[in-house]
Every structure is written in C-alpha cells, then in structure tokens.
Amino acid sequence: MSETTAAPTREDVVEMISGYRAQVSKGDTEELDSLELAWLLHQAEQRYGVELDLDDADLSRMHTVAGAAQVLADLVGGRGDG
Amino acid sequence: MSSETHLSPVATGEPSAPDTGEWVGELLLGGPERELALHLGAPLDRRALRELVDQRERELVAAGLAPGGSVSLRLPPSLGFVTVLLAAWRLGTQVSLLDYRLTQHEVDQAVARLAPQLLVQPAGPVSGALRALFDVEPVYLPNPAGVPAATPHTLIQLSSGSTGPSKIIGRTAADVIAELDRYNAIEGIPQRGERAVVLGSMVHVLGLVGGLLHGLNAGVPMVVPPRLTIDGILKALADGDAPTTLIGVPSQAEVLAAVVDPPALPGFRRMITGGELVRPELWRALTEGYGITLGNMYGMTELGVIATDIEGAHRPELTPAPGIAVRVVDGEVLLSRERSPYLGLVDPTRWADGWLRTRDAGEVDAVTGRVVIKGRLDSQVSIGGLKVDLTEVEQTLADAPGVEAAVVLYDEGIKAYVSVSADAAGGAVDAWLRERLAAYKRPRAVHVLPAMPRTSSGKLLRDRAALRAAAQRVADQN
Numbered sequence: 001m002s003e004t005t006a007a008p009t010r011e012d013v014v015e016m017i018s019g020y021r022a023q024v025s026k027g028d029t030e031e032l033d034s035l036e037l038a039w040l041l042h043q044a045e046q047r048y049g050v051e052l053d054l055d056d057a058d059l060s061r062m063h064t065v066a067g068a069a070q071v072l073a074d075l076v077g078g079r080g081d082g
Numbered sequence: 083m084s085s086e087t088h089l090s091p092v093a094t095g096e097p098s099a100p101d102t103g104e105w106v107g108e109l110l111l112g113g114p115e116r117e118l119a120l121h122l123g124a125p126l127d128r129r130a131l132r133e134l135v136d137q138r139e140r141e142l143v144a145a146g147l148a149p150g151g152s153v154s155l156r157l158p159p160s161l162g163f164v165t166v167l168l169a170a171w172r173l174g175t176q177v178s179l180l181d182y183r184l185t186q187h188e189v190d191q192a193v194a195r196l197a198p199q200l201l202v203q204p205a206g207p208v209s210g211a212l213r214a215l216f217d218v219e220p221v222y223l224p225n226p227a228g229v230p231a232a233t234p235h236t237l238i239q240l241s242s243g244s245t246g247p248s249k250i251i252g253r254t255a256a257d258v259i260a261e262l263d264r265y266n267a268i269e270g271i272p273q274r275g276e277r278a279v280v281l282g283s284m285v286h287v288l289g290l291v292g293g294l295l296h297g298l299n300a301g302v303p304m305v306v307p308p309r310l311t312i313d314g315i316l317k318a319l320a321d322g323d324a325p326t327t328l329i330g331v332p333s334q335a336e337v338l339a340a341v342v343d344p345p346a347l348p349g350f351r352r353m354i355t356g357g358e359l360v361r362p363e364l365w366r367a368l369t370e371g372y373g374i375t376l377g378n379m380y381g382m383t384e385l386g387v388i389a390t391d392i393e394g395a396h397r398p399e400l401t402p403a404p405g406i407a408v409r410v411v412d413g414e415v416l417l418s419r420e421r422s423p424y425l426g427l428v429d430p431t432r433w434a435d436g437w438l439r440t441r442d443a444g445e446v447d448a449v450t451g452r453v454v455i456k457g458r459l460d461s462q463v464s465i466g467g468l469k470v471d472l473t474e475v476e477q478t479l480a481d482a483p484g485v486e487a488a489v490v491l492y493d494e495g496i497k498a499y500v501s502v503s504a505d506a507a508g509g510a511v512d513a514w515l516r517e518r519l520a521a522y523k524r525p526r527a528v529h530v531l532p533a534m535p536r537t538s539s540g541k542l543l544r545d546r547a548a549l550r551a552a553a554q555r556v557a558d559q560n
Contacts, residue, residue: 023336023364027494029526034310034466035333036213039340044340059211081155 007073009045013065016043029063036064048076099150101255103172109262110298111135111170119298121305122161122279123215134161138220140168145222147200149174152231154198158182158208158216159284159306164202164294166202166220171255176231178238178286181468183520192240195250197427199228208292214281216261216307233425239287239383241469243316245271248474249432250425251383257423258291261386265296267404270352270392272327274301277349279318280465281310281330288356289384293329298542310339316559319347328353328374331467332360335376339367349371352393354379357464359398360455369394382454384423384438389453399452408446409437410455415444415453463492470496470523480527481506487534490525493546500524501534501551529553 014028020039027057031064045052052075054062062068069070113119115129126134147153153170155177157163170177178196180189183205191200204218235252248396265271270276280293284306305326307318315338319326326349326411335355338344352375353368360368369376377392382401387407389400402408407418417440422433432439443456461472476490479498484506490498498512515524531552535543543549 009179015457020340022339031526033495033526038212038311039337042337042341045313056210056213060209062211079125 003054008048008069008076010065010069012047013069013072015049016040017065019043030066032063032065032068038067039069044076048055050076058080085229085286091116091358096326097476098233099231100176100234101173102149103174103255105255105259106172109259110295113301117301118163118277118303120161120294121303122164123217123306125303128159132193133167135172136164137383138165138404141172141220141222142166142169142173142175142200143181145200146224147173147175150230151175151200151203152178152196152198152228153197153200154178154203155181155285156180156182156184156203157218157220157285158204159214159289160216160218162204162218162220163285166328171236175296176233176235176238179290180240180241181283181285181520185517185520187518188520192248193225194227195231197227198225201225201229212311212314214310215306217299223269230526235425241383249515251423253386253423254444255385258295258386261291262295262299264405265292266300266386268390268392271296271390272300272302272325276325276327276351277305277322278327279304279305279307279315281307281315281328281334282356286318286468287386288329288379288467289379291386292356292379292381294434310334312341316341316345316347316413319330319350323349325349327351329356329357331357331464332364335360335364335468336369339364341371344372350374354375354390354392356381357467359455365394365523376501380453383417385417388417389455394429396452398448398454400455401452408451410444410446410453413443414459415440415442416457463495463496465522468522470501472496475519475523475525478518479511479525480509480517482507484510487542489534489542489549491535491544491549493550495526496524496526497536497549499531499549500528501531 017036017040020036039050058071062071111132112455113128117128118125119128119131120126153165153175178198180192195308203219206487207219208216228238233252234254235251236255237258237337239251240248241251274500276299278293280289284290284294286498293304305318307314308495314390332355335353343440350372354377355366356379365376377394379387380389381387388401391397393398406468409416416437418440424432441458441460445454463470463472472490476488479485479490484502486501486503488498535548535552537543
C-alpha cells in the first residue's frame with residue numbers, strides 16, 4: 001500500500017503519538033519527551049515494517065515533531081525507495 | 083529570615099567524618115566470584131567488579147583523595163559511575179551525587195555549596211536520547227576550594243527545594259545499611275536467584291538503593307537496558323528465565339501497556355513503580371497483558387524506601403517498611419527519623435523532634451497501619467520520575483531578562499505564562515532557561531501574554547483554565 005511505503009510526514013508523526021498523548025492526557029506540543037519518542041519509534045516500526053536501529057545523532061534530532069518526521073523520512077523513505 | 087533557618091544539624095559528640103568503608107566490601111562487593119553482579123550492557127561477575135573497584139580506588143587516591151575526604155560525582159548512569167561510587171565509599175569518603183543533566187551553571191552552584199575536594203566527571207560531553215546507560219571515562223578534577231568531609235554522611239544528594247536553593251540531604255553509612263535491611267525485610271522483594279531490570283536512573287534513590295545496592299547486597303543482578311526504547315526494554319526482559327522484576331515509573335508502564343502483541347517473556351513476574359499510583363485501567367492492561375503483578379513503592383531521597391505494595395494487592399494502600407513509623411498530622415504524612423537529614427541552611431519545620439515532614443498528603447488506616455498517599459501539598463511535581471519544584475522554575479523564569487511576571491504550573495506538562503517588557507529580545511528567555519535549568523525542569527511551552535491575568539486583589543492568577551484561555555486568545559489573534 002502506498003501509505004506504508006511513502007516517507008512519513010509530520011502528520012504521520014502527530015498521528016502516531018496521539019494515541020499515547022491521549023492515554024496520559026498530555027496536550028499537543030512540538031517537543032517530544034523521551035517516552036513519546038520511545039512510543040513513536042515502536043509505532044513507526046510496526047507501521048512501516050522496519051527495524052529502526054538509530055544512533056545517538058539521529059535520536060538527538062528527534063526531540064521535536066518536525067525533527068522526528070525528518071529522521072523517519074530519511075530512514076523509512078530511503079528504504080522504501082530501495 | 084534568621085528565625086526560619088538554622089545551621090548544620092550536626093550535634094557535638096557526633097563523628098565529623100564518614101564511616102570507614104568496610105561495609106562496602108562486606109555488604110556490597112562480597113559473594114561468590116563467578117556470581118553475576120550486574121548487567122550494564124554486558125554481564126559482569128563479582129570478581130570483575132571487585133577488580134574494577136580496586137582500580138578506581140587507586141585512581142581516586144592518585145588524584146589526592148584520602149579517607150575522610152569529599153568527592154562529587156557528576157557521572158551519568160554507567161559502569162564508571164558504579165565503580166567510582168563504590169571505590170569512593172570503600173575509601174571512606176563522603177560522596178555527593180550531581181545529576182549529569184544539570185547545566186554547568188547548576189553544577190557550579192552545587193560545587194560552591196558542597197566544596198568537594200574532587201569532582202569526577204566524564205572526559206567529554208554526554209548525550210544520547212533514550213540512553214539509560216553511557217560509556218564514560220571518568221576524569222578527576224581536584225577542586226582547590228574543596229574541604230574534607232565535615233559531617234558523618236557518606237551520601238549527599240541535592241533535592242529541588244520549594245523555597246530558595248535546593249536542599250542538601252545527607253545519609254550516613256548506617257542510614258544506607260538500615261535501608262538495605264528494610265529492603266531485605268520487605269515481603270515479595272526480589273531475592274537471590276532473581277534479577278531486576280531497572281529503568282529508573284541509578285543516580286537517584288530508587289534506582290540507586292532499590293536497584294544497584296539492594297541488587298549487590300542480596301544477589302539480584304541489576305540489568306539496565308542500554309536504551310529505553312520499548313524494544314530495548316522487552317529485550318532485557320526476555321533475556322533469560324530467572325524470575326524478573328521490572329522497576330520503573332508509571333509513564334514507563336504506560337508505554338509498555340501499549341504494546342499490542344508482546345513477545346513471550348517467561349521470566350517476567352512483576353513490575354514495581356515508584357512515584358504516583360498507576361491508573362486502574364493501566365494496572366489492568368499491564369497485569370493482564372503480560373501476566374504479571376504490578377506493585378507500587380513510596381520513598382524519598384531523605385529516607386529511601388518507606389512503604390510498599392509489592393504485588394499490588396492492596397492498591398492504593400501501602401504497607402510501611404519494617405522500621406519505618408508513619409503518622410499523619412493535619413493531613414500531612416510524617417516519618418520517623420532520628421536525626422535531621424538536612425545539611426546547611428534549611429527550613430527547620432522540615433524536621434523536628436524525630437519526625438520528618440514529607441509535604442505529601444495522606445491517610446493512615448488505624449487498623450491495618452497501611453498508608454495512602456494523596457499527592458503533594460507543595461509545588462513539587464514528578465517529570466518522568468524526576469522531582470521538579472515548580473517554584474524553582476518560576477523564580478528562574480521571573481529573573482529572566484525582559485520578563486515582568488511569570489506563572490509556572492503543571493498542566494499536561496510544565497507550562498509557563500509570562501508577560502514581557504516591550505524591549506524584550508526574542509529567544510533571550512529560552513537561552514536564559516537553557517543556561518540555568520536542566521532540560522527536564524524546563525517548561526514544555528512558554529506562553530507570552532500581553533498582560534498576566536490577576537485576581538481582584540492584584541495577585542497573579544494561577545487558574546489553569548483562565549491562563550489557557552488567555553494564551554488561546556493570543557494564538558487566535560496571530
């Protein structure tokens with residue numbers, strides 16, 4: 001399906017963390033805390049069927065929604081093309 | 083102000099230096115050579131641990147530290163932290179722990195107050211999102227302004243204070259040994275032959291004593307996943323058949339409960355969370371989803387573990403640990419503690435006549451003796467298991483250049499509302515906070531309002547809904 005192979009967008013990231021934020025009744029913010037990031041990586045692995053083995057440099061760019069979308073796009077999008 | 087503060091509580095006749103470190107070899111490092119002592123990214127047996135501690139002790143001595151001396155550790159969770167800590171204790175020195183996430187400004191303030199003879203920190207900057215474990219090489223920096231230990235405490239920790247600078251909390255070796263005895267006497271606590279996967283930081287009391295020290299004392303290896311990803315936690319739980327206890331905070335239970343199809347985890351028996359109680363739905367999801375028990379522990383830096391419900395059998399009630407007396411006065415939980423745990427200038431109402439005031443609201447059941455904790459009576463909140471005092475954040479923000487008034491409160495995370503002067507430079511407030519507050523203390527959002535809402539008597543309004551609405555009006559206009 002095209003949805004699963006297309007590079008993740010900002011909207012995808014927001015959607016993936018919305019479930020967790022609803023559970024812990026946390027509002028929408030641009031910043032991602034460490035548990036949101038752990039949750040996001042798990043969701044992204046399941047949704048895109050990939051195993052993400054990110055290094056510190058990648059993870060350090062993922063502390064915002066925009067940064068996380070960019071890193072996931074680089075990794076998942078790149079692999080989807082190949 | 084002098085009536086509200088008093089100097090060091092150390093009475094005459096008490097020893098003025100920490101105990102000799104014999105207890106470290108006896109209670110922590112002893113045991114069969116080949117027994118697994120720790121699993122910090124890789125297994126380490128007791129013999130290897132003893133050799134590493136020997137080496138660290140030689141390094142500390144070479145850096146000028148001697149029995150009765152003082153040392154501050156600014157090390158992230160790591161094998162380096164564990165081995166330097168144990169070596170410094172065994173040497174008979176006073177060890178103060180500084181969270182590695184503190185800014186340089188915060189560290190400078192702490193070093194000025196504590197005056198350690200030696201500061202031990204990583205050779206280079208440490209960072210890494212989701213890292214629970216770091217690979218660091220300690221460097222030893224002598225402090226020319228440092229002085230030897232002036233009190234009998236072996237462990238010094240800083241706690242975010244509700245007024246003024248953070249509190250300095252001291253514990254003697256006897257205090258730590260008493261806590262180890264309490265752990266051993268708590269029914270259902272992991273025993274030799276079991277292991278504990280510890281998600282809480284080993285530089286704070288639950289991970290430090292409940293994970294690291296109880297583990298070494300009782301033969302329950304502490305396992306720390308290198309990264310706190312869901313995958314990393316599940317792999318640590320899946321590794322081996324030994325009965326496994328997971329120790330963490332409620333928000334970590336939250337992410338684990340959300341795993342749709344968890345792998346087989348034959349050894350996983352129980353999770354114990356520190357801090358606030360988990361929601362009933364989360365408790366059900368986790369216990370049923372993983373086939374485990376989910377219990378709760380209540381403790382504080384001043385005393386360590388206080389009351390527990392290891393199996394989650396009495397939710398929300400907790401049974402005081404053996405040796406801890408609990409009473410409730412005017413709705414506040416008080417705990418027995420022979421001496422004040424505080425050093426230096428401190429609000430004397432925190433401890434008096436053998437009772438420590440927790441600032442937690444609670445109730446004690448007269449029949450069972452069990453206690454229910456009902457939240458904070460002051461402005462302290464828990465962010466991912468770390469205590470943050472909102473007053474400290476608010477005062478720091480109020481001092482920022484261009485800020486005229488500030489209110490900081492907890493509303494789905496730490497939120498700040500400020501009014502600023504016309505000439506305030508954009509970004510200056512953020513830069514100010516980044517320099518002065520560790521990341522976990524900083525507001526998730528700082529809303530700039532044209533004027534702060536006030537009560538009819540002119541006080542800053544602290545109503546969440548009103549402040550939210552004011553911020554929304556600003557957003558709508560832009």
